[in-house]
Amino acid sequence: MIPCRTLPRVLFLLFAVLAVAHLVIQLLGIDAWDRPTQVFLMPVLLLVLAGSTGRPRGRLIVLAMVALVFSWLGDTAPAFASGDTAFLLMVGFFLVAQVVYVVAFRPYRNDSVLTRRRWLLVPYIGFVAVLVWLCAPHAGGLLVPVLLYGLVLGTMAVLSTGLGPWVAAGGALFLVSDALIALRAFAPGWDSLPQGGFWVMSTYIAAQVLIVLGLLSRPRARTGVETAA
Template sequence: MKTRQNAFIGVFILLVLLDLVTGYLHFQGLRQFTKPLILLSLLLFFGIYGKQLASKTYSYSLLALFFSLMGDIFLLYDHLSPLYFMLGLIAFLLAHITYAIVFLIQGKTIFKKEIRLVAFLLLVYGTTLFIILQDHLGPLTMPVIIYILGILAMAVTAYSRKDQVDPTSFKLVFIGALFFILSDSILALNKFVVSIPGSHILVMGTYATAQYLIVRGLLARKD
């Protein structure tokens, strides 16, 4: 099993690099295949190796990965219509909600003092990001607020797993959640505020890292 999992890591890295290259070279036709393959490979990987997890953890995690895959597909076409960006936003919001459900199942009450501190720090970050974005959002102001709250909630619930799961599992998942926030922050700043050089590489690199760490973290859990 270990050999096959290591083989997957190699394939996953190859798929990510392929998408980074096609995106950098603006090969939009090829990106219709390379970008979805990243999440599709994680979905299949988790589907095969996550069966030993509790049934709710397994089912909701698969659902989160599926919503992420749909979000990736919708955002491929956001240059054609604002509708695709909104659909992508909704899909990823649903992914964050289902990830949060998984983390709550595995975690402890989110009202512990330490967790409240983490929530406060993340809220400060989210508020700062929104202040930077707000003058550029127009009709997307409320959807973006809801989305920011959704991804912050996902990160807080990821932290709630501390001391409730295998330490490696906790670290991988929480770091993955932070990478998810970083990826979406770069994407939002690039889309609404200022063009960031190499934004595609930064966004997809941090996004792929986030999803991979979350998946490996969930698989590292010892039920």
């Protein structure tokens, strides 16, 4: 039997193997193998987070685990639909995941760029504004969900800056990853981006890993007693 202190490391190694395999499959364009590897990514990362933290788990860790569950649903549910329905399923579940991350990160807003170094808000606002400018004219009936998702995603990225550099980097990469999805779906010319799926998944995987590792690096995260003002 694997000792408890070793299990998270083994799970993280498994996650790394799955992530590398999935990205290689993306590069090679082997569509038949793409879905199986993607389905297991977030559950294994969730187990890493769960196995690295003690009980009772604090609010921050519990909400991060919930966000990973909805991220997994966003990864898997579209396979059971097609066209706009599949896209809306993906956006819907990831929207819920982002809302959960917003709720999780909000208590730390006083340490974020909302109150400290406010000039750093400029690139976040500018990035979201340019993304909307490029996508909105071509979104059609999906304009409202796309705008809502962009707003929530930008809020999550901004609030993530209150939890240290790793979580902030994860939030920023999430913004990039989902921006690539929106651009490929709506902006003319972006659907032919070389290895577009690879860039979406590599930034997405890195974002989730950085968020999880950043949360685990917080001094009280493993004991479940972390509090925030």
